Amino acid sequence: MLTYIDEIRAASARLLQEGAVEMVVGFRQGSQPMMNEPCLIRRPEDVDTLVWDSHCGINLTNYLTNRKEKIAVIAKGCDARNIVTHIIENKIEREQLYILGVPCQGMVDKRQIAMRVAGEITEVGESDTEIRVQTTRGEIQTFAKAEVLQQNCTLCTHRNPVLYDALIAEAVSEQTVDRYTDVAAIEAMTIGERQQYFQDLFAPCIRCYACRNACPLCYCPTCFVDEAQPQWVGKGQDAVDVMTFHFLRAYHCAGRCTDCGACERACPVGINMRVLTKKLEKDCVNNFGWEAGLSPDVRPALDTFNLDDPDKLIK
Amino acid sequence: MLLSNLLEYMGIERNRLHMSWVSSAEATKFIDVVTEVTEAVRALGPNKYFIKDQAKVA
Amino acid sequence: MIKKIAKDEWASGLSKLAKTYRLFGPVAERGPDGARTFHNFKALAPGELPDLDLGNTRLSAKSLVFPQSEAMFTYTLDEDRDDHHILKEVPADGMSRVAFGIRPCDAKALAMVRMNFDTPEYKDPYWLRLYEATTFVGLACDAPCPTCFCTSTECGPYHEEGLDLLLCAEGEGLLAKAITEKGERLLADAGWEEAADQDLGARKAAAEGCITSRIGTDQLAEGDLLDLHGADFWEDVAFACINCGTCTYLCPTCWCFDIQDEVFKQEGQRLRQWDSCMFPIFTVHTTGHNPRDTKTQRVRQRFMHKLKYFVDKYEKGIMCVGCGRCVRHCPVNIDIRKVADLMNRYTSDAAKAEQA
Ligand code: SF4
Ligand code: SF4
Ligand code: SF4
Ligand code: SF4
Numbered sequence: 001m002l003t004y005i006d007e008i009r010a011a012s013a014r015l016l017q018e019g020a021v022e023m024v025v026g027f028r029q030g031s032q033p034m035m036n037e038p039c040l041i042r043r044p045e046d047v048d049t050l051v052w053d054s055h056c057g058i059n060l061t062n063y064l065t066n067r068k069e070k071i072a073v074i075a076k077g078c079d080a081r082n083i084v085t086h087i088i089e090n091k092i093e094r095e096q097l098y099i100l101g102v103p104c105q106g107m108v109d110k111r112q113i114a115m116r117v118a119g120e121i122t123e124v125g126e127s128d129t130e131i132r133v134q135t136t137r138g139e140i141q142t143f144a145k146a147e148v149l150q151q152n153c154t155l156c157t158h159r160n161p162v163l164y165d166a167l168i169a170e171a172v173s174e175q176t177v178d179r180y181t182d183v184a185a186i187e188a189m190t191i192g193e194r195q196q197y198f199q200d201l202f203a204p205c206i207r208c209y210a211c212r213n214a215c216p217l218c219y220c221p222t223c224f225v226d227e228a229q230p231q232w233v234g235k236g237q238d239a240v241d242v243m244t245f246h247f248l249r250a251y252h253c254a255g256r257c258t259d260c261g262a263c264e265r266a267c268p269v270g271i272n273m274r275v276l277t278k279k280l281e282k283d284c285v286n287n288f289g290w291e292a293g294l295s296p297d298v299r300p301a302l303d304t305f306n307l308d309d310p311d312k313l314i315k
Numbered sequence: 316m317l318l319s320n321l322l323e324y325m326g327i328e329r330n331r332l333h334m335s336w337v338s339s340a341e342a343t344k345f346i347d348v349v350t351e352v353t354e355a356v357r358a359l360g361p362n363k364y365f366i367k368d369q370a371k372v373a
Numbered sequence: 374m375i376k377k378i379a380k381d382e383w384a385s386g387l388s389k390l391a392k393t394y395r396l397f398g399p400v401a402e403r404g405p406d407g408a409r410t411f412h413n414f415k416a417l418a419p420g421e422l423p424d425l426d427l428g429n430t431r432l433s434a435k436s437l438v439f440p441q442s443e444a445m446f447t448y449t450l451d452e453d454r455d456d457h458h459i460l461k462e463v464p465a466d467g468m469s470r471v472a473f474g475i476r477p478c479d480a481k482a483l484a485m486v487r488m489n490f491d492t493p494e495y496k497d498p499y500w501l502r503l504y505e506a507t508t509f510v511g512l513a514c515d516a517p518c519p520t521c522f523c524t525s526t527e528c529g530p531y532h533e534e535g536l537d538l539l540l541c542a543e544g545e546g547l548l549a550k551a552i553t554e555k556g557e558r559l560l561a562d563a564g565w566e567e568a569a570d571q572d573l574g575a576r577k578a579a580a581e582g583c584i585t586s587r588i589g590t591d592q593l594a595e596g597d598l599l600d601l602h603g604a605d606f607w608e609d610v611a612f613a614c615i616n617c618g619t620c621t622y623l624c625p626t627c628w629c630f631d632i633q634d635e636v637f638k639q640e641g642q643r644l645r646q647w648d649s650c651m652f653p654i655f656t657v658h659t660t661g662h663n664p665r666d667t668k669t670q671r672v673r674q675r676f677m678h679k680l681k682y683f684v685d686k687y688e689k690g691i692m693c694v695g696c697g698r699c700v701r702h703c704p705v706n707i708d709i710r711k712v713a714d715l716m717n718r719y720t721s722d723a724a725k726a727e728q729a
């Protein structure tokens with residue numbers, strides 16, 4: 001994976017030079033260890049600012065819409081699925097994009113690493129399989145990448161982009177995992193335990209909406225939480241309002257979420273709100289055989305009706 | 316169905332949400348549905364969870 | 374005068390204080406596995422000690438005097454009641470408070486925010502009554518984070534502005550330096566009276582020496598406001614931003630709020646809630662027009678407010694104390710240190726171009 005960047009730069013320079021695209025959306029080196037910053041490149045001579053490593057977890061699909069230019073985008077497996085969803089939902093046209101697909105080996109979870117070291121991390125390096133961090137105490141610690149991936153990446157079953165114009169490397173092998181052990185654990189709780197679980201889960205939420213805004217699916221011109229006429233939900237820190245926001249945000253992602261993990265990654269207080277979207281995903285898979293973002297040619301579960309759709313609820 | 320599953324998952328009892336199609340010609344079905352809903356909800360008792368009266372803030 | 378607080382006197386002093394004060398301090402949040410994740414200021418439970426083993430709290434100390442949601446008035450719409458449609462101020466609890474573990478950056482920020490809430494013309498009663506009821510007990514930083522740049526913001530790891538008392542770790546115990554009368558009273562109330570034959574000067578210098586991150590701000594006051602506003606770097610700075618409220622909600626110096634009414638049946642409350650210039654609805658007019666409609670405009674607003682408008686208006690430096698929270702927690706790594714340097718350099722380049 002460490003060699004991906006050479007091909008990313010070369011392809012980006014080529015596309016810009018040939019005038020095939022007007023801009024490239026990718027990542028540049030962040031100012032923080034384990035952070036890269038989404039960026040836009042317009043000139044071939046600037047492609048050297050692009051980087052690629054295990055800290056490119058942000059979903060770049062967010063940066064493609066409402067533009068006129070022809071755009072090349074560097075897309076991991078999950079980004080590509082969100083692009084597909086955008087195409088299905090008419091947020092963007094396939095022709096406007098040149099997708100540089102990146103076969104992905106997972107992005108690391110910087111908070112997990114920070115929790116596991118004493119002191120502050122000042123520098124980070126990586127090999128194909130390991131992450132090496134240096135701390136303010138001068139210690140160097142290494143972690144196997146596989147052990148410090150974002151949880152959604154450990155469960156990812158579509159690491160290879162499903163839609164692309166060029167792949168920048170050979171496809172990686174896909175994982176076979178049970179994606180829903182955490183959902184099943186919550187389902188197994190009693191009603192009272194579940195109520196407590198969700199109250200505790202959302203107690204630290206400050207309603208900064210980073211989870212909503214980091215998500216490519218959330219593009220409504222006015223989100224229901226911001227609507228004032230009518231006002232659907234209170235805007236303060238009342239626990240019921242906070243939970244209403246989370247419940248409805250998740251529901252709006254039903255059948256659309258790709259579990260790219262952008263929401264959880266963005267949250268400044270480390271809330272795993274993915275347990276809601278994953279529940280919806282699980283039900284979509286089990287009831288409609290639907291996984292979001294796999295093909296632009298198939299209509300999503302929530303906008304089709306089949307005679308054999310389960311209908312136990314409606315009496 | 317996704318909605319009721321999610322509500323139940325978050326701790327709202329399944330029997331608090333009912334959905335039904337009743338045509339204006341189906342008077343008896345309407346009565347049956349209303350009876351069923353009220354009985355199911357009465358059996359659960361008043362809901363205290365996920366209910367806001369006055370905002371509780373600092 | 375520096376006082377010494379031994380480990381056991383700390384707990385006993387706190388329990389003495391708990392009789393007359395409400396105590397607040399950093400409390401660790403815990404992840405699902407019980408591990409400490411980060412700290413926030415909370416009211417301390419009886420017998421609970423503030424957790425002083427921390428870098429800094431995730432959210433700043435501003436919520437101690439400026440809660441994220443705060444009830445200002447209540448009213449009733451019930452016309453059978455004599456006081457219907459009359460706003461009644463929500464009374465303060467009237468208790469004195471002590472807030473422990475405030476880092477010097479957050480304390481300076483409180484003093485800075487005061488310029489907004491306590492002016493000769495207008496006084497914000499809600500902010501002021503909490504501010505005045507509170508004794509602010511600081512915690513000096515002997516191990517600043519790599520993202521701290523407080524020495525560039527007329528602050529520092531032992532800075533005393535905004536504090537009543539400053540603590541620093543000393544072996545198993547603590548040293549305490551009273552800064553105001555409030556602070557001295559607190560020491561007496563807690564029974565922490567044993568003098569320490571020490572001076573914090575060397576420790577202060579050592580701590581300041583540990584700060585590795587710096588920004589340049591010397592040119593900001595000189596620069597032309599409209600020039601900076603029209604600078605060519607804003608689009609690049611703002612590109613990655615997702616317009617969440619993280620940077621402003623975590624910031625100790627951001628003071629913007631919104632006022633909302635909530636009515637349940639006949640009973641209403643008027644609430645004040647934090648707001649953020651990064652949200653598109655922050656500036657939407659009732660006509661639907663939004664003068665700050667694009668993300669670039671909003672990002673520029675945040676940085677221009679902190680690093681230029683504030684500088685020009687108050688002539689007290691920048692509206693940033695260098696706590697580094699926005700740097701650490703911005704989900705897309707937009708870094709105020711980079712932007713400050715861009716703005717500062719832009720101004721000095723412009724000045725040079727003029728001379729030439
Ligand atoms: S979810 Fe899959 S494709 Fe996306 S970053 Fe993780 S491993 Fe890569
Ligand atoms: S990102 Fe986190 S704190 Fe912000 S609204 Fe979402 S869950 Fe709440
Ligand atoms: S600068 Fe960062 S933290 Fe602030 S609104 Fe933009 S994305 Fe959010
Ligand atoms: S602008 Fe950033 S670094 Fe400065 S005081 Fe606010 S949160 Fe801290």
